[in-house]
Amino acid sequence: MEKFKTIKINMIYKLFATVLLIVSGTMVRAQEAVKNLDYYLSQARLSSPVLKDFENQRKSAGIDSLIIRATAKPQVTGTGTGLYAPIIHGYGYDEVITNGQALEAMLNVNYDLLNKKRINNQLEGIRIQSDSLRYAGQLSLFDLNKSIIDQYVTAFAGQQQVDFNREVVALLDREEKLLKTLTRSNIYKQSEYLTFLVTLQQQQLSLKQAELQFKNDYATLNYLAGITDTTQVSLAAPKLQSEVFSGDKSFFTKRFELDSIKNINLRKGIDLNYKPKLGIHANGGYSSSLVLQPYKNFGASLGFTFSVQIYDGHQRKMQYDKLAISSNTVAGYREFFTRQRTQQINLIRQQLSQTDALFGKINEQIRLSKGLIDVDSKLLHTGDLKVSDFIIAINNYLSAQNLLRQTNINRLKLINQFNYWNR
Template sequence: MKYILSLFAFILTISICYGQSKTLDEYLQQALKNSPLIKDLNNQVLAAQIDSVRILAGFKPQVALNAGGLYAPVIKGYGYAAAITNERTLNGQLTVSKTFIGNNYLNTQFAAIGLSQDSLRNSVKLSEQDLRRTIIGQYITAYGSLQQQQFNQEVVDLLTKEEELLKKLTRSNVYRQSDYLTFLVTLKGAQLQLSQTKLQYKTDYATLNYLSGIADTTISEIAKPELQRAVVYDRSNSIFFKQYQLDSMRLANSRKLIDYSYRPKLSAFADGGYNSDLTSQYYKNFGASVGFSLTMPIYDGGQKKLAYKKLSLEQETQQVYKAFYFNQYKQQINQLNQQIREYDKLIAEINEQFKYSESLIKVNTQLMQTGDLKIADLILAINSYLSIKNQLAQNVISRLQLINQLNYWSR
């Protein structure tokens, strides 16, 4: 009964130390939720919506209350000229003004804000994609460290089991003491390697939590990342080319705004209130007035043509960047697909070699039980097994990293 309770306590301790297994989707959700950059960009989108409302409000009738007073005394002939200051004035007016513009000009301004919003939304998607690539890449790295740890644990368990058998055979003079010591050195080396891989997994796991914005010191075994290789069909709808489309639309809209800025502008106003110099019959100085203003640009020294030229240069630069980026994008996709295919072939070859190495370990284990095996041959087989297993794990992780890169460009 005491043994059962001790075993239960040991299992509970392991559960507490390692926590519950986490998946890649959980980390991605937490990272996107905790990202301050994505929150900032989303708030900028909302702020741009407010700018649209402010523009509309700015062209509605504006009402203002203006009041003022002045007293400039003249003492013994000294003071400001009364003809200029009137010695004393008092005024209070309520003014209503409105600027008249066409709906096309208003829609063009709204379009500029809409394009800014679309650009911000695309920036949100790009930031999410960057964050996904970073989190998935670190998750794969941590999973690779976990695989190395689990594999080294299997090797240590295997060697520990064989060490017990070899100890008995050595005591029975089936094997020499030097054979046992040679095997023991191999076991200690495997145990040291296991400690190193445990430390590496803890480091990679802590980095994964840090990048995801998770404040948790509990070590958990993460699940295998299930990454599906994406296929890129239509590059024109990619978020990486969306910004070039938005830039072209923004430049065309900017040209319209320049055109509208050179059209006549009409404003009208009306006011009413009190305006007096406080002389005789000051109580009759209540009144009202109406008026308008018209502005029509005639000559600006050629600024309009310069503004057009500046937009043309910006559009030319944008086209050069787009063409260069498209070539890089296409080359990157082709290169990643080629590398993944090569890794598929290499992994298949390693798996085939691994089967032979695993079979050799089993045969050597059986031969050792009868004393028909040289310990040097067993150690050589184990080292070969370790090397192949490490190669397999490293190539699988490298392939997953390439898939992560390919999927990054697929959105």
């Protein structure tokens, strides 16, 4: 009898110590670095080729604007031509046309006098293109951040699941040793011990599966962030907060504004194509047939060109009609997207509200489960409670803690979605 009491007391102390370990949550990860969400977000930004591509395209657009400005200046070119057309035995090109031989070296200057508005329109087009690239780059960054955050939360949930399963296995492993001793003392039946052993093995298998899932989720996180280091680390708890609701004003609608501005710029370009064009040109140099006083054939010339569109088969109106169709398409997409975004945000806010309402009930369940463990531990000291009942109380507490973690993970993912659409 004394031996049985000693075994029960040892079992109580070990089980109670396990409960304290679970409650405190101080599982130590030996020799593992702790990395947070900001680390993976920054690494993803640095390694993303898409973001670098957009940045390079913007730099290229800046060079295009310099090229356009350069075309607005006088264009100077140097040309040189030479010709010799021999006549052999009366056969050859007509000298009236070819003069037999010719030599020309010219310096030409051309300048469009009425090109200022056209140049400004082209520069405006480049600025619109640059703004579109900036928008596309920012949107790509938002998409990348959303993917990284989602995967980080998933990997963190896997890490917590591993910790939870380890706690359960540790608890059951200690209990198994005690039950084995009590079974040998004929206090418990062999069938009860075998049933418990099957439960332990199931939990050990669940732990292995959880560890494998976490490794896969962690590898996917590194893959998305462009990290090649496969060293196992500990993930810090993500800290996400819902941003202030932006209302109807949205980053996503800016792309429709850019499309509208682009159509306006194109319309101005069409109008400018029908404006009169006036250019001047000048040249100076040497041009001679080398027949008569070639040393006197140095000279210069000055001229102008003028053109205006009179009739082109109403092409201007046709181009206006195309732009009108494009504007209607943009308006349709904008209206559809605005409705979708509003529905999406309302749905997420509703889910967040329902999720937040669960925390009170879950915390109450945790409080009751913990209270039951405290009561059962006192009964165990007096020998008035079966060990299996105490295990059930512990499992109920662990299940409630696991439900709390899963609900919190769901909440973090909803916050990530809300912040994305709330741009």
